[in-house]
Amino acid sequence: MIFLKYCLILLFNCITFNEAYKILGVFASSSTSHTMLGKELLKTLAEHGHEVTMISTSPLTTPMKNYRDIVVKADLKKEYLSRTGNENYFKLSQSFGLNSVFNLFKSGIEISEIIVKDENVQKLLNSNEHFDAVIVVTFVYDALYAIANHFNAPLIVYAQAGPTAFVNDMVGNPNNYAYVPEWFLGFTDRMTFKQRAINTISSLFFEVIKHLYYYPQQNELTKKLFPNAPDLYTIRTNVSLVLSNSHVSIRYPRPLVPNIIEIGGHHVKDPKPLPADLQKFMDSAPNGVIYFSLGSNLRSKDLSPVLRDTILKVFSKLPQKILWKWEDANLPGKPHNVFTQKWFPQSDILAHPNLRLFITHGGWGSTVESITRGVPVVGIPAIADQHANMRQCQQMGLGVLLDLKNITEVSFAWAINEVLNNPQYKKEMQKRAQLFLDREISPAKRAVYWTEYVIRNKGAYHLQSAATHLNLIQIILLDVVGFCVIIVVTIILILFFVSRYILRKLCKSNSKTIDQKKKQS
CATH class of the missing domain: 3.40.50.2000 (Glycogen Phosphorylase B;)
Structure with missing residues (x-):
């Protein structure tokens, strides 16, 4: 029982x-x-x-x-x-x-x-x-x-x-x-x-x-x-x-x-195995891999031809392999070290041990994933919160921020080499990842x-x-401040008019006294 x-x-x-x-x-x-x-x-x-x-x-x-x-x-x-x-x-x-x-x-x-x-x-x-x-x-x-x-x-x-x-x-x-x-x-x-x-x-x-x-x-x-x-x-x-x-x-x-x-x-899960072609590409990269993606709203294929060619020139001179999220079937002038695809399993790629750098638009989802995986960034933000996200990453020492409107071959190459060759960025990103992942649940x-x-x-x-x-006026206490100002102004006005009244009375009293003295003399 x-x-x-x-x-x-x-x-x-x-x-x-x-x-x-x-x-x-x-x-x-x-x-x-x-x-x-x-x-x-x-x-x-x-x-x-x-x-x-x-x-x-x-x-x-x-x-x-x-x-x-x-x-x-x-x-x-x-x-x-x-x-x-x-x-x-x-x-x-x-x-x-x-x-x-x-x-x-x-x-x-x-x-x-x-x-x-x-x-x-x-x-x-x-x-x-x-x-x-x-x-x-x-x-x-x-x-x-x-x-x-x-x-x-x-x-x-x-x-x-x-x-x-x-x-x-x-x-x-x-x-x-x-x-x-x-x-x-x-x-x-x-x-x-x-x-x-x-x-x-x-x-x-x-x-x-x-x-x-x-x-x-x-x-x-x-x-x-x-x-x-x-x-x-x-x-x-x-x-x-x-x-x-x-x-x-x-x-x-x-x-x-x-x-x-x-x-x-x-949304960041434990990394899953990569597709065979990606796994082979990343495993066979003695100098590491750079991942370049502009997210789901911005599309790389919409970049101006001038900026696209500038990026390709820099990529062609790098010893690293490049994964580029490119939305068209073909990328004109694609160097031998660049692998393109319309969509990549981004979070899993960032978890690969050969991934050295993430070139990102700075969307919040991508920012969180790069920090979770401990991968330093080069940020090229365009819209919405992307500028704030990448400026914050730069402030924390997690990467370098570039202005999309002013990217040149020199500035782009400098940013990539700065993050790749300065171990401090990777170190700071790993510290931040530890803080991010250290939670009670x-x-x-x-x-x-x-x-x-x-x-x-x-x-x-x-x-x-x-x-x-409460409305905005109540939240920032403008109504209370206004009430206090009215009270203070009212007190000042009362004191002013009372003082003026007393002074007038005193002046009149003094004037009468002086007139009386004149008459007596």
């Missing part, structure tokens, strides 16, 4: 701790990297027994258990570029300015509508399915947060590059302009007075645009697409959790509210735990900061 009792308890515990949840991920985006990161997160959740559904523009190449794709048919990257008037992201980087910010916001509103109105997405929304949590990537598609409300599920936000201004707004995260730079400026946390002034003015201006233009537009779209949902402002302040693809060891230290959970590096397991935590507790609203219910 006792044995049977213990068997039942064991069975109950197994059922309790292995409960499968239904989780919806919304990672449809104009940025391929967002989808890639979302896939890795949902694959991890599926591996832990949960049933996951993924809304994105690209399904898994190899189907897996517990994982279902809902494919958005539109080419969102093409939609975004067409709305900004650019053929590719290099063209976009050359014309970035205030107009680009408005184009970004406008495209976000239009693409949000494309996603929700997609035939496959509509089938899901009109189904009777139930989800225990909805995870939405944060970008400029705020209306998509209403999908969580539609399914009456807790909302988890995935911050692909750490806490941005949009994330800070949602959860009331402190955003001190003295040491928290705006992502598009390319500053680090160690800013000069001039940079702090620019950062403050730019950040405040960005806040004004968001609150007077972007949020009202997204709110109107939310009402249109989800008539029964609360307004967007309510939805945004009811975020249960932010899964932030960041970590203090590779980002600058800053305060985070309790419902921002750092899972930076969750792996980032993938942390992501799973906190997702399950939100579901178990029907949300994590007890972690929310009261700052989510």
